Amino acid sequence: xxxxxxxxxxxxxxxxxxxxxxxxxxxxxxxxxxxxxxxxxxxxxxxxxxxxxxxxxxxxxxxxxxxxxxxxxxxxxxxxxxxxxxxxxxxxxxxxxxxxxxxxxxxxxxxxxxxxxxxxxxxxxxxxxxxxxxxxxxxxxxxxxxxxxxxxxxxxxxxxxxxxxxxxxxxxxxxxxxxxxxxxxxxxxxxxxxxxxxxxxxxxxxxxxxxxxxxxxxxxxxxxxxxxxxxxxxxxxxxxxxxxxxxxxxxxxxxxxxxxxxxxxxxxxxxxxxxxxxxxxxxxxxxxxxxxxxxxxxxxxxxxxxxxxxxxxxxxxxxxxxxxxxxxxxxxxxxxxxxxxxxxxxxxxxxxxxxxxxxxxxxxxxxxxxxxxxxxxxxxxxxxxxxxxxxxxxxxxxxxxxxxxxxxxxxxxxxxxxxxxxxxxxxxxxxx
Amino acid sequence: xxxxxxxxxxxxxxxxxxxxxxxxxxxxxxxxxxxxxxxxxxxxxxxxxxxxxxxxxxxxxxxxxxxxxxxxxxxxxxxxxxxxxxxxxxxxxxxxxxxxxxxxxxxxxxxxxxxxxxxxxxxxxxxxxxxxxxxxxxxxxxxxxxxxxxxxxxxxxxxxxxxxxxxxxxxxxxxxxxxxxxxxxxxxxxxxxxxxxxxxxxxxxxxxxxxxxxxxxxxxxxxxxxxxxxxxxxxxxxxxxxxxxxxxxxxxxxxxxxxxxxxxxxxxxxxxxxxxxxxxxxxxxxxxxxxxxxxxxxxxxxxxxxxxxxxxxxxx
Numbered sequence: 001x002x003x004x005x006x007x008x009x010x011x012x013x014x015x016x017x018x019x020x021x022x023x024x025x026x027x028x029x030x031x032x033x034x035x036x037x038x039x040x041x042x043x044x045x046x047x048x049x050x051x052x053x054x055x056x057x058x059x060x061x062x063x064x065x066x067x068x069x070x071x072x073x074x075x076x077x078x079x080x081x082x083x084x085x086x087x088x089x090x091x092x093x094x095x096x097x098x099x100x101x102x103x104x105x106x107x108x109x110x111x112x113x114x115x116x117x118x119x120x121x122x123x124x125x126x127x128x129x130x131x132x133x134x135x136x137x138x139x140x141x142x143x144x145x146x147x148x149x150x151x152x153x154x155x156x157x158x159x160x161x162x163x164x165x166x167x168x169x170x171x172x173x174x175x176x177x178x179x180x181x182x183x184x185x186x187x188x189x190x191x192x193x194x195x196x197x198x199x200x201x202x203x204x205x206x207x208x209x210x211x212x213x214x215x216x217x218x219x220x221x222x223x224x225x226x227x228x229x230x231x232x233x234x235x236x237x238x239x240x241x242x243x244x245x246x247x248x249x250x251x252x253x254x255x256x257x258x259x260x261x262x263x264x265x266x267x268x269x270x271x272x273x274x275x276x277x278x279x280x281x282x283x284x285x286x287x288x289x290x291x292x293x294x295x296x297x298x299x300x301x302x303x304x305x306x307x308x309x310x311x312x313x314x315x316x317x318x319x320x321x322x323x324x325x326x327x328x329x330x331x332x333x334x335x336x337x338x339x340x341x342x343x344x345x346x347x348x349x350x351x352x353x354x355x356x357x358x359x360x361x362x363x364x365x366x367x368x369x370x371x372x373x374x375x376x377x378x379x380x381x382x383x384x385x386x387x388x389x390x391x392x393x394x395x396x397x398x399x400x401x402x403x404x405x406x407x408x409x410x411x412x413x414x415x416x417x418x419x420x421x422x423x424x425x426x427x428x429x430x431x432x
Numbered sequence: 433x434x435x436x437x438x439x440x441x442x443x444x445x446x447x448x449x450x451x452x453x454x455x456x457x458x459x460x461x462x463x464x465x466x467x468x469x470x471x472x473x474x475x476x477x478x479x480x481x482x483x484x485x486x487x488x489x490x491x492x493x494x495x496x497x498x499x500x501x502x503x504x505x506x507x508x509x510x511x512x513x514x515x516x517x518x519x520x521x522x523x524x525x526x527x528x529x530x531x532x533x534x535x536x537x538x539x540x541x542x543x544x545x546x547x548x549x550x551x552x553x554x555x556x557x558x559x560x561x562x563x564x565x566x567x568x569x570x571x572x573x574x575x576x577x578x579x580x581x582x583x584x585x586x587x588x589x590x591x592x593x594x595x596x597x598x599x600x601x602x603x604x605x606x607x608x609x610x611x612x613x614x615x616x617x618x619x620x621x622x623x624x625x626x627x628x629x630x631x632x633x634x635x636x637x638x639x640x641x642x643x644x645x646x647x648x649x650x651x652x653x654x655x656x657x658x659x660x661x662x663x664x665x666x667x668x669x670x671x672x673x674x675x676x677x678x679x680x681x682x683x684x685x686x687x688x689x690x691x692x693x694x695x696x697x698x699x700x701x702x703x704x705x706x707x708x709x710x711x712x713x714x715x716x717x718x719x720x721x722x723x724x725x726x727x728x729x730x731x732x733x734x735x736x737x738x739x740x741x742x743x744x745x746x747x748x
Contacts, residue, residue, distance in 0.1 A: 201628035203629030207633075327543050327564070
């Protein structure tokens with residue numbers, strides 16, 4: 001908790017949907033004043049010079065809230081720890097990470113969750129909010145102790161990419177979660193159709209001889225989930241919507257007034273199936289990369305507010321699990337540190353505005369989780385990112401802070417760089 | 433006459449003139465193979481390793497014979513039985529073999545793309561002997577040679593590829609090759625065995641075999657890949673034979689001089705009638721096997737020439 005004064009900034013305000021020149025004052029970790037003048041007159045007694053930053057007319061935005069980050073503790077700490085994930089987050093302008101429970105063992109008891117919270121507080125420089133499994137061991141058979149887990153600090157419940165195939169189990173878990181007001185996050189995929197798929201079915205899959213999964217599996221998964229939402233009234237979030245075919249179902253659910261939101265990943269917004277090229281396993285993610293038409297449709301859905309949240313789907317994998325034939329290789333890519341520069345591609349290409357981008361990366365995820373952050377307003381926490389949207393760089397995966405270096409953007413030319421990240425007004429990362 | 437490839441990983445990267453070069457050279461080896469003395473010293477001093485991660489009798493034998501006739505030192509490794517079982521990764525296996533300085537590596541693997549992956553890690557020339565459902569280039573080349581010899585040309589023919597297209601690397605390589613050489617390709621099979629997006633490859637797709645075979649010059653049957661099926665693609669073998677098995681009645685729809693091909697091994701009575709397969713007037717199945725050795729000799733010959741033309745790389 002500390003004081004901070006940022007002057008000469010261009011403030012990216014997702015609430016007001018604008019970018020305007022101004023300054024910010026943070027006291028005791030909370031934003032206390034937003035100025036319309038670039039250099040307000042604040043005495044040095046109030047904020048000493050070491051707590052002052054001149055942004056030099058660069059951007060200040062609310063820190064990113066990344067839903068669905070995998071930190072491999074417990075179980076696979078060699079892939080990612082709270083320390084390394086926290087550093088990566090800070091370097092990427094992510095001030096809150098919302099962790100996934102698909103660890104070894106799964107985070108499905110208050111005791112394991114307690115361990116996570118303790119480790120996170122010790123090791124990570126950013127805020128960490130854990131999610132817990134919806135069913136024990138993510139096996140889809142019995143619901144977890146949702147109440148105890150909420151008391152212990154779980155912000156949402158998800159079985160991640162293990163789809164609960166038994167609809168009776170899922171409907172009970174959802175009903176119970178509804179009675180406690182818990183948020184359920186689901187991976188909309190029909191389990192039968194998507195079994196064994198490594199890429200999206202179509203010409204490319206056939207050309208490469210890889211087992212494909214039809215995009216229809218996503219729509220069927222979403223349709224099923226929405227029917228259960230209608231039945232139970234649970235608060236529901238689809239982790240990743242990546243195909244155009246699923247969008248009408250999502251739109252209908254929202255128009256019907258169900259408490260439904262949806263996310264998508266940075267990879268599905270910026271890459272397509274052809275990027276897999278000659279079996280490049282760093283491009284293997286779950287669900288698989290889609291066609292260019294789907295990518296365009298998903299961008300349009302983010303712009304229209306139909307898709308609420310953009311996340312990194314940060315999934316660390318070691319080199320060994322990726323240096324395998326494509327079908328056998330592990331899925332997932334790291335993204336905490338690259339989320340912002342990669343998403344700025346869509347800003348530079350004119351597909352998304354800066355306020356629109358931070359609405360999907362900061363404001364909407366905060367709101368969905370009932371957090372105060374994601375805003376540049378009085379009373380919001382001093383979770384901020386100061387960045388240069390134009391600075392060019394060539395990404396070198398070995399310079400990432402994550403223990404795992406499995407990014408599909410190695411060698412990519414990106415524009416935009418985090419200069420400094422603040423959590424509760426305290427600087428947690430400063431670029432050299 | 434040019435052939436600019438370092439490896440033969442598939443038909444996809446080949447130019448039409450490279451395919452013609454390969455087939456022309458194969459003809460010479462066909463002649464050689466029919467002589468009493470079949471030796472050629474082309475690969476003398478070179479080491480050829482056949483690495484088969486998947487069962488094979490005919491392809492492995494064909495490559496082994498091709499290498500031996502050209503004077504290479506040939507070693508066969510059946511990888512199902514060896515270090516893979518001990519948990520060694522594909523890349524480690526490749527690096528280990530690479531350290532033994534082979535010149536030609538012939539690889540078959542059950543996963544698509546595995547041979548490409550391996551080729552990135554070794555210094556020698558790699559030949560894809562079949563990877564998953566991706567490609568089986570030497571099979572397509574030997575099919576092309578067989579067609580060219582039977583029909584006198586390899587363009588503007590109407591060719592029906594029938595059966596399990598979805599699980600077949602032979603089909604993919606053939607579609608690629610015959611398309612590059614400007615033939616009309618028809619694909620015949622049940623919808624469950626047709627891969628997604630196949631119409632975008634410039635093929636005509638038929639679900640009725642009688643229609644699909646109408647007036648074609650070549651009928652290419654595929655094996656029903658039982659081992660690659662994770663269940664439930666067809667109701668039963670007898671229904672499959674009734675609707676998609678090649679018999680005299682269905683063949684009568686094709687041109688009177690149409691030839692019948694099969695990459696082997698055949699499931700008699702499942703995709704092809706046994707009598708028809710043995711009919712020497714229609715079936716070129718035995719000739720396909722013969723062409724296989726010649727084509728593989730030509731492939732290794734050309735790759736070895738390119739290998740010798742390159743300065744020896746230092747191991748990294």
